[in-house]
Amino acid sequence: MARIGSKPITFSDSVTVSVSDTNVVTVNGPKGELTEQLPPEMVITINDGEVVVDRPTDQKRHRSLHGMSRSLILNMVTGVTEGYKKKLTIKGVGYRATLSGEALELALGFSHPIFFLPPEEVDISVDSGRGKDDTITVEGIDKQLVGQVAAKIRDLRPPEPYKGKGVRYVDEHVPLKAGKTAAR
Structure with missing residues (x-):
């Protein structure tokens, strides 16, 4: 089980996170807007102030992309709030x-x-x-x-x-x- 990838990312009310069908994540905040194309295999869900990244299988490729995808989203949320x-x-x-x-x-x-x-x-x-x-x-x-x-x-x-x-x-x-x- 992934340790980093399974943790939810919490964000404040001043930040908006949206995910398109092709896994393009857009994060808006007080300092600006960031957009990142994440691997299409990852399942990204947004639930009232939390972003959760899940992987479809336990294959080595999916395990490696799981934590990376979560870290990229966390870096975007931190960037638009604190810089x-x-x-x-x-x-x-x-x-x-x-x-x-x-x-x-x-x-x-x-x-x-x-x-x-x-x-x-x-x-x-x-x-x-x-x-x-x-x-x-x-x-x-x-x-x-x-x-x-x-x-x-x-x-x-x-x-x-x-x-x-x-x-x-x-x-x-x-x-x-x-x-x-x-x-x-």
């Missing part, structure tokens, strides 16, 4: 981030600045460290999109293992290697 947020920090001398219009301008030690234009569904803000590290905040209602945008920003200059310079998540630990030792 998602990822924070990145920039470490390094001369490394900085600023917003210029809609684009994020990054100085990451290259000979040129990097301009990153985020999708419309995602909001980016920069908190200048005033002599310390800048913090970039990526916010949105789609969990997958917020994580993907944060990963793309991090990939522009991942932290290097000797001094730790680069872009990293705020809670990320980067183990530093020992450098060269001088010969005596």
Whole structure:
């Protein structure tokens, strides 16, 4: 029996959930609207403030889709009510981030600045460290999109293992290697 998939998803009155015949789930809430196409085998029922996902058989494919389908719906409900947020920090001398219009301008030690234009569904803000590290905040209602945008920003200059310079998540630990030792 599935542990995650069998749990019902509860949602508040400010959220509306609808399911079409082809298992297209639409969730409306105070922060926006999300739509997701779920596997057509899953049986999704909505009963007064609860969404329940059931599987048709005990086949391995259906068992694996059961928990995934429930998690996707839960992520949509959480996104339209609370939203998602990822924070990145920039470490390094001369490394900085600023917003210029809609684009994020990054100085990451290259000979040129990097301009990153985020999708419309995602909001980016920069908190200048005033002599310390800048913090970039990526916010949105789609969990997958917020994580993907944060990963793309991090990939522009991942932290290097000797001094730790680069872009990293705020809670990320980067183990530093020992450098060269001088010969005596």
